[in-house]
Amino acid sequence: MRRGNQTEVKEFILLGLSSNQRVQAALFILFLVVYTLTLVGNTITIMLAWSDPRLHKPMYFFLSNFSFVEIWYTTTTVPKMLSDLLSKSKTISITGCFLQFYFFFSLGTTECFILAIMGYDRYLAICHPLRYNMLMSSKICSCLAATCWIIGFLWSIMPVILIRQLPFCGPNEINHFLCDPGPLLELSCLRDYATEVTCSVWSSLTLLGTFSSTFISYAFIIKTIIRIPSASGRRKAFSTCASHLTVVITFFGCVMYMYMRPSGNHPIDVDKAVIVFYTVVTPLLNPIIYTLRNKEVLNAVKKIVLRL
Template sequence: MQGGNQTMVKEFILRGFSINVVGQSVIFTLVLVIYILTLIGNITIVRLVWSNPILQKPMYMFIANLSFVEIWYTTSTVPKIMAGFLTKNNYISFTGCFLQYFFFFSLGTTECFLLAVMGYDRYLAICHPLRYSMLMSSRKCLCLGASCWIAGFVWSVVPVSLISQLPFCQENEIDHILCDTGPLLEIACVRDFMTELASSISSSSMLLVTFSSTCISYAFIIHTIVRIPSSSGRHKAFSTCASHLTVVIMLYGCAMYMYVRPTGQHSLRYDKLLTTIYTILTPFLNPIIYSLRNKEFVKVVKKVMRH
């Protein structure tokens, strides 16, 4: 696969966005503020859930897991993205690039599995309310949460390992804001069909399986909600799912476009913009969506603030 005169790449350059100095300063400040607020919001959710008995229920335990994922998901990418606005050439070592890629892919996959499990949890709560405590016990909640983390990291091993074994020579500029599948395959010295196929199958199958699972859960949920006789009962049931649906639509809308699409030429500007949405904005909005739309959570926050 490698020619005899190839010089192997030891570091990459992340091109990021091509904007002027003033624009870079403005975006850097905005991203920094969003990153800090993201950490504060998600850390607050984790601490509140783990320290308040009222919130130690499966639904909130899954939300706390999701917030914990978001803390590390943003930390694995956003600091390096911000560094790109401060330096002309945003260098990242070969090892650092693939570590970022592994954690970005693994934590993103974990988030998708968690969203699918959260959909299943809402299905049990709404469609089988009398048996909910038995069907979703604390032990089962713990096992499902742990399974999401294990599956997320195991799922990522094969594609990351295969791409890291490709030869990279001469061209070391990644026209993206982070190390991701498509940009890395673009600058490899050779086109390895099996590696591209395995990477495509890995990401697209994970997205389709978790998204389909979530959709099936909500199909049953909607079918149950429309049969509730009172309008207040229907509104209450749907309001508990609205926040979760919002996050699902935002995340999968961007991820599906990025990873479940035919190979070929795609607009790099749109790719960078969509990556920014699900890398920076979605983790920032999650605490707001889950906390402000949940009366029980707001009640606990007010109680903590009073004391």
């Protein structure tokens, strides 16, 4: 616990990725390009999924939801980071900080649930093809997608409320480019172990629950694919879920490293690099991964290009 005649903190200072001006200028250009391409790539994915009748399938419905989440997920952090790279004043109000914290985690949680639902969708398509259209009707798809969004935004309220109730009386510098629970807990004047444990368990339940669900779906998928007699049939079956599996491994690998590891001193530069990867780089890679490995999406893109 910190003691002394300290006043309540009104704002935080985000130290960002670097204090070197030349590095900041280079990072600004790099992240601006990446952010722009991310918005364009995910927007195109959504437009393709909704405009091309051949893509009016559950798989692409969930993919469009996933792309929509990615747009806002990266938007919760990148614009502020870009602004701080050009500004000498890198302040953020306490309200702004916790709003960023809430939306960042709400959208991240929603993404976890959508990835789990996409895994379940692939399980039904491969393991129960004859009943797939009935089990994944448009009504059921809409209900599942809505559930992901509702749970994502409700589930993240608890850790935000718990950390917001802690006293912040200085210092107010966050050695990060976003408001993350770890740095916020370190800045609190009161070391509240109950809050730390609750937030850790809360995050772990989200990650373990959604990842386990996805893992179980793929266990049944692999079991079914192995039983397919022809090699071409196995390749075709696996190709329908290879893109999703790639995204799952990348996203959950990074997030579980950050929020399911033992407490202690961790290299802050490594943490920043990992968070940059899954908040800035991954949202750009996802539409590329789904496009390059999906013939139906490629055909839809070719159709539009030929019209131009």
